Amino acid sequence: MHHAFKLGDAEHNLEISRGADGYRLHLIDDQTVPFDLKTGADGRQWLTLDGVHHEVVIATKGDDVFIHFDGEAYQLRYEHPLKRLAAAGGGAAEDRVMAPMPGSIVNVTVKAGDAVTKGQVLLVMESMKMETTITAPRDGVIEAVTYDKGQTFDRDALLLSLVALEKKK
């Protein structure tokens, strides 16, 4: 399967193809579901799935697809085949400290080049009107600090990075 969407934390592999009547969704479990998506004269969109009609509202931005379906909104992100390949090559999640939520920096207690031990306080961030302490995920040396005191960031922003273990050897 060449294509995949990320929905929440799960990745879904799939293909679509033309069918005699619209399209078909091919899933990894060999399941095939006939569907079609049509836009009415009034601009409303209708998804036909297994012969049942559902009204949907769809918006896209870059690789993100936002869908309102059955009273709820969902976000899917298209995973580019090349990017997925690169990611499979081995992530070094422990080298990168990401923001668990959007917020701003209250205080940074380390700078590039500092040696830190696992659990040591690296910075204090503020979000949701509360302070959260970010600690070192492992022993290591700080490679870079992205933000200064007072700066704001979005969720999953890279806050700090540690020198990769391989580099030290």
Added chain:
Amino acid sequence: MSNRNTKAPDVSSWPFNSVLVANRGEIAVRVLRTVQKLGLKGIVVYHAADRGTLAVKMADQAIEITGSTPVASYLDGAQIIAAAKASGAGAIHPGYGFLSENKGFCQAVEAAGIRFIGPTPEQIDLMGDKVRARNYVEKAGFPVAPSAIEDNDPATFVERSRKVGAPLLIKPSAGGGGKGMRIVRDLALLEQEIERGRSEGQRYFGDGRLYCERYIENPRHIEVQVLGDGQGNVVHVFERECSVQRRFQKIVEETPSPALDAAQREKICETAAGIARAIGYRNAGTVEFIFGQQGEFYFLEMNTRLQVEHPVTEEITGIDLVQEQLRVAAGEKLGYVQSDVTSSGHAIEFRIYAEDAARGYTPTTGPVLTLQPPQGEGVRWDSGVIQGGEVTAAFDPMIAKLIIRGKDRDDAIAKADKALRETVLLGCKTNTAFLRRLIQHPAFVAGDVHTGFLDANPQIAAEPEMAKTTLHALLSAASLSTRPMRDVADAVPNMHAAIGGWRN
């Protein structure tokens, strides 16, 4: 509702004919709506981050203000007063938050010859300091919870707090909105938690003083809307129940409270009116109480401003609270008495937040690609966000307030479910699906909730398992909306595809 609030006031005799709104977002829109309805000129200040918002679009005049951060610009009283003078504004409405309960701002506004649409500086000062407010209310003979106050003797604060006993709640003296509040169940952590609370208080309010009070287990939050004209007249406008909270912040507010019988309602509402009367209160205000499971209640604090959840009160009474604030600020008397204030039906407000309930209610950000607010009888949508706008981390994550009025509570809940279903907002995750799960919970339906209800029921916040049909629908719709996938599918002839089982 009696006839007096349905007739528009005669603004020709007012000392001002233009109002500057020193706020942003939905509340700036809300205030401007009444200002313009009355035929007054509505002016708003805005930071560049808010340039594309509804308040800026609908104002008769919008003046840009600057600051080191967007929030800082709305806290810059001198700059806002300069904008008011430059635009010839005769009055300033502070909304809620920001400068709404800032005594220095209130004084500076009046010193500049501009009407402050709010209470007197002395009333802000008294009620703005939780400790002083608590002491005043206690002396006036109204009920308060057992507590230890740092200011009384800072050297023994930790010791006295320990004596109040666990569980206890640490609060900044100058605080509000749940900022810097901490529950301590294990007294071994008391000193550590006091330091954290002090640090937060210092940062948010520039004041690290604290107090501790007995934490009432499973309490309800019930507050009472009051209106005073500063000329001897005070009425209450019934209660609001705001027990559904996360991190001490309200999510759902309703009126009447399902917890009160008629006698309790009268008692708590009269207590609130009594407190407001005791200080000769001028403005719309809210007296908050903590309400125990046995029906006991204690004064929590008084907010000397318009409250986020004021619309539910408006919906059941027909009173436009912003109009009443303007009238009083213009020097008018209330002109009616308690028995003139009546209500009918039930109203519930839902705060639509940009947040991910399943991830600890953490805020989300993103563009507002599509926005289709719900419509219908009894459905009110108060928002400052419009399609094409953006939800950023610069401000509070509240996108909108959905207010539902029904003939009774069950009717309001049913209408709310439909309205939440029909709320389409794409581009930024919101809490609408979570709110639907919440109002379907048997405890909520029964009106049996307390402020710790969501913490005690984390399954409401958790993302439910997705139905297979839903997953297939989403993957289908997303695939056809993704160029590389659609192009590949359309490039393959129908005949080939019709053979079936096509995959690699």
